């Protein structure tokens with residue numbers, strides 16, 4: 001049993017002052033777990049605080065405009081998480097009267113919540129006994145018990161879940177869950193595990209056999225694709241730029257960005273003369289499976305130009321975004337940086 005050593009370590013060295021550990025509720029734990037799914041604690045904290053200040057409870061999240069939710073998620077990435085969070089909040093209002101469910105199947109049935117996240121929410125917020133296998137826990141258990149295999153492989157995942165179920169204690173489940181996540185995040189890190197300080201080192205197979213760097217094996221490397229798009233920054237005299245709302249599926253779903261085109265010539269279909277605009281330096285952005293190269297093309301609009309006429313969509317799918325007085329909408333991180341730099345670029349042109 002690893003629980004006694006982990007609990008003793010956590011009492012002395014674990015993290016006890018994270019914002020979601022204060023006023024602990026299922027809602028706060030849920031929001032934090034979703035934010036932490038692909039993102040580190042230090043990055044999440046300011047986002048969590050802003051999000052909770054605006055949406056202090058589940059009902060306020062369910063009733064908010066989606067643009068507002070995505071606005072507060074801007075820069076955190078993996079935006080499907082934010083859309084699912086709001087859909088789940090709406091589902092909880094519709095099906096559970098606004099009370100976050102406490103039965104595991106009900107929690108796991110919510111959008112964006114898998115087995116591990118459901119277990120973590122219930123274990124931490126209610127003390128129910130549920131195992132978790134998130135990225136940190138997967139690494140700790142694979143090393144500790146010398147479990148070979150790649151993340152995502154059925155036999156490997158099955159083995160990990162068996163071990164996680166077995167090791168989860170009956171009592172102090174909330175603290176144990178927090179402790180094993182903390183150990184993975186602070187000591188048993190991917191590149192430099194600090195085995196000297198680790199309370200589990202006497203029992204650790206990876207440490208005894210010098211296999212810390214091999215376990216767990218990396219996910220199968222996917223061949224990365226490259227994509228290039230022209231983003232048309234069509235601007236008015238006052239510096240406002242035309243943004244279009246992206247479809248809710250696909251990259252940056254539901255966020256706002258300048259219209260995209262395959263090349264300069266295609267940009268002319270929306271704004272005649274656009275190809276003669278100013279080509280700004282390319283912006284590179286890495287997604288999980290591909291690299292995106294954005295070629296920003298800056299062009300002033302002529303008098304009387306109407307975006308809807310150019311085929312980008314209905315006028316309601318677009319807005320004039322003034323970087324000096326930004327609207328509260330969700331922007332992809334590279335677009336936000338690009339727009340923030342625009343007033344100076346436009347000014348320099350004049």
Ligand code: SF4
Nearest residue numbers: 188193195198201204
């Ligand atoms: S001894 Fe090292 S490899 Fe093993 S669990 Fe602790 S930090 Fe990880």
